[in-house]
Amino acid sequence: MSGIDGNSTVTVRYFAGARAAAGVTEERLPCGLDRAALVAELSSRHGARLGAVLAVASFLVDGMAWHDHGATLPAGATVDVLPPFAGG
Template identity: 65%
Template structure:
């Protein structure tokens, strides 16, 4: 897992290894339990890339060995 911007601040780490075989929904619950509700709030609004490809199905189990990027909503122009 790699965290960017507000997700990095909420997690308190730039990256970490997460359990394999979970869906994004289950992974978000696991990470919220590990890091707290602040990260949980960010994860609910975040977009996810799995090996560089946008993942919109938060129920599908993720294969092991993939890189997951957590991208919180960005503002600016």
């Protein structure tokens, strides 16, 4: 990926409806984004359909729920985007 150093990125992985809306399984973004900036960047890249999913999705950072929305993503982190699941 041009312009993004692998040592200063985060990996965003999409699951279920988020994967369908993004059109990709995963991608890399620059580190240092807070949750609002991450959502804005992903919505800008992939459009309103993903933006709607992100508005109701849960986010895990390195396997832990991302509760502090002002915290920035450190280099090397993995962010899992989990839309609400239905079923039983």
